[in-house]
C-alpha cells in the first residue's frame with residue numbers, strides 16, 4: 001500500500017466543543033486506501049508556519065466524496081494554525097501512514113478512549129459490527145462528551161466516566177474497566193493519554209483479554225526514517241510511525 | 256535516462272547527480288522508495304551507525320523552530336551487524352551509491368566501525384566527528400583538530416573505501432578543522448552538521464527536548480553553512496559536499512557557487528519527502544535555461560578570483576590506489 005503526497009483542500013471545519021474541531025479534507029487517494037488506526041501527516045503551507053508535519057489519526061473517510069476527517073484539539077502552535085483554516089485553504093497531506101489496528105475476528109469488543117484518542121476509534125468502530133461493540137469514554141467534564149453522538153450509531157452500549165463526576169461514573173476509565181472486563185469481551189482497543197493506555201493494557205493482561213493500543217509520539221518524517229518516534233518494545237525497539245501506531249499491548253514496554 | 260549534465264565524481268565516487276540524501280534524514284533509503292526514485296538519487300548517506308546498537312535519547316526528540324527544526328535523536332541506530340545483514344541487501348537492489356555515516360565514542364571505536372563496514376556493497380564512509388569523545392571528558396572530536404586528525408587517520412587505516420569527513424559547525428575556526436582533516440587523508444568533506452541549540456516551553460517552564468539541547472537544521476542554518484563552505488573551499492583541495500537547509504534548486508546552486516561539488520538534502524526530506532525528485536528536475540531545468548552543458552562548471556564561481564580550488568583535478572588520488 002504505497003504512501004502518497006496529496007495537495008489537499010479544506011472541505012469543512014466544524015467546531016465540536018470549545019477547543020475541538022473536525023476538519024474534512026480532500027484526499028481521494030488516501031481515502032481510498034486508509035484503514036482504521038493509520039494516520040496522515042499534515043503540513044501547513046503558509047510562510048512562517050511550522051516546518052515539520054503533524055500526525056493525525058484518521059477519524060472517518062468518505063470514499064465516494066474522496067474526503068477524510070480528522071478531529072483535533074487546539075493545544076499548540078500547529079493546531080492553533082489548523083483551526084484558522086477555512087474551506088478551500090490548501091494543505092499538503094502525506095499518507096496513509098503506519099500500521100492500523102488488527103481487525104481479524106475481534107469478537108465482542110470494547111473500545112476505550114480518552115479525549116482526541118477517541119478519533120481513531122471512531123473510524124475503527126465504523127468498520128466493526130454495532131451488535132458486538134461497546135465503548136468506554138473518559139473525559140474531564142461532560143462538555144467534552146460530544147463524542148457520544150458520534151459513536152451512537154455504531155455501538156450497543158456507551159459507558160462514561162468524567163474526572164469531575166459531571167456525567168457517568170466519577171473518575172477515570174479505570175473506575176469502570178475492571179468490572180467491564182469480567183463481562184466477556186474478547187478484544188479491547190484503547191487510545192488516549194499514555195498513563196491511561198498503560199493502565200488499560202495492564203488490566204487487560206491481568207484478565208487475559210487481547211488489547212490493542214495506539215501510541216502517540218512526536219514525529220518528524222512519519223515514514224520510519226528519522227527515529228524521532230521510537231520506544232522500547234518487549235522484544236525490540238519500535239518505530240511508532242511504521243511498526244505502529246497500533247500495537248498489541250504485549251509488544252510495548254515503554255509507554 | 257539520467258544524463259551527464261548533472262553527473263559528478265567525488266573522491267572516486269561516480270554520482271548521477273550532485274544531490275545526496277543527508278545522513279539521519281533519509282533512514283536507510285528504502286523508506287522513501289514510494290516517493291523518490293532511488294535510482295536517480297546521487298547517493299544515499301544512511302543513518303549514522305555505531306559498532307553496537309544504540310537506543311538514543313529519552314523524551315521528545317524533535318521540535319519545529321523558526322524556519323528550522325531541533326533534533327536530539329541521540330544517534331539511535333541498529334548497529335553495523337544488523338545493517339549489513341538486514342538492510343544493506345535491500346538497499347543494494349537499487350542502482351545508487353551508498354555512503355555509510357559512522358561514529359564512535361573513542362578513536363578505537365571509529366576504527367572498529369570502519370573495519371566492520373569494509374565490505375562489498377558500501378561505496379564510501381562518512382565520518383561524523385560531531386560526537387563526544389568519552390576518553391576526553393565528552394568534548395566533541397570535531398571541535399579539536401588533533402582529535403579530528405586521529406579519528407580520520409584511524410578510519411583511513413581501517414578501510415579501503417573513500418573517506419568523507421563531516422565537520423561540525425560548532426567551532427570558532429572551521430578552516431583549521433578542514434585543513435587538519437585534509438592533511439589526515441580525508442578524501443572529501445561534508446559540511447555542515449547541525450548547530451547546537453535549544454528551545455524552552457514557556458508554559459511548562461522546561462526545555463522541550465528530552466536531551467535539553469539538540470541540533471538545529473533546516474533553512475534557518477543555510478547562511479551559516481554557505482559561509483562555511485565558501486571559507487573552506489578557498490583553503491582545501493579536496494571536494495566539498497555542502498549541506499544545511501537546502502530545500503530548493505536555488506539553495507543547492509548557492510552552495511555550488513560557494514565551492515561545493517555536491518550537496519546534501521537533510522531536513523527537507525523530513526517535511527517534504529519528495530524534495531530530491533523536485534530538485535533533480537529543477538537543476539536540469541536550470542541548466543537548460545542557462546545553457547549549461549555540465550553543472551560542475553558553476554562550482555566555486557562565487558569564490559574570489561584565483562581562489563577557486565579544483566578538487567578532483569588536483570587531488571583525485573582515489574582512482575590511483
Ligand SMILES: Cc1cc2nc3c(=O)[nH]c(=O)nc-3n(C[C@H](O)[C@H](O)[C@H](O)COP(=O)(O)O)c2cc1C
Nearest residue numbers: 277278279303326383447448472473499500521522
Ligand atoms: C533528524 C536528524 C538526524 C540526523 N542524524 C545524523 C547522523 O546520524 N549523522 C550525521 O552525520 N548527521 C546527522 N544529521 C545532520 C544532517 O545530516 C545534516 O548535516 C544537517 O541536518 C544539516 O542539513 P539540513 O539543514 O539539510 O538538515 C541529522 C539531522 C537531522 C535533522
Ligand code: FES
Nearest residue numbers: 222224226227241
Ligand atoms: S517519525 Fe521518523 S521514524 Fe518515526
